[in-house]
Amino acid sequence: MSLWRQRVIDLAGVTAISVAVWLYAAAQTLQTRVIAFEVEFxxxxxxxLTLSAPGPLHVSAEITGSRQAVIRASESLSGRTIRLLSGADGIPAQSGEHDVLLKDVLSISPLVAPLGVDIATVTPAVVRITIAPKDATTLPR
Structure with a gap:
């Protein structure tokens, strides 16, 4: 009888491990979702410096990642305004006109990078910004 009991215990252990692996894998399967948010420069x-750019800019991004990461990113970013600064966030600080690739800039943004998702596509893909030195003004005495 102890052999029969041992087999039942082994079967229960294998079943429990299989269920745990299945639940873990289900949470890690890749998902894709399109989210919309605003971007301001x-x-x-x-x-x-003064920065002229269209803003706030409505952006649609396709994100890919684990099911949990996509849900977390969608809840965190949908409908939100992401503020990007020149000289940081991958935006140039030099004067002149610059074409900013939103996919690259958003991928390294401190608001997006920690979420564990990859940005597959962004619409619009490129935004042109102009950075100019501020005019020096003299304050009255």
């Missing part, structure tokens, strides 16, 4: 040095 700001000067990282507002006392010296």
């Amino acid at each position: 700001d000067s990282g040095d507002p006392l010296r």
Whole structure:
């Protein structure tokens, strides 16, 4: 009888491990979702530089990742405004016109990178911004 009991215990253990692996794998399967949010560009040095860009810019991004990461990113980013600064967040700080690849900039953004998702596509893909030095003004005495 102890052999029969041992087999039942082994079967229960194998079943429990199989269920645990299945639940883990189900949570890790890749998912894709399209989310929409706003992007605003700001000067990282507002006392010296002005930044002109269309804003707030409505952005649609296709994200890919584990089921849990996609859900977390969707809840965190949907309908939100992401503020990107020149001189940081992958936005140039030099004066002039710059074409910003939103996929690259958003992928390294401190609001998106920790979420554990990859950005597959972004619409619009490119945004042109202009950075200019601020005019020096003299304050009255």
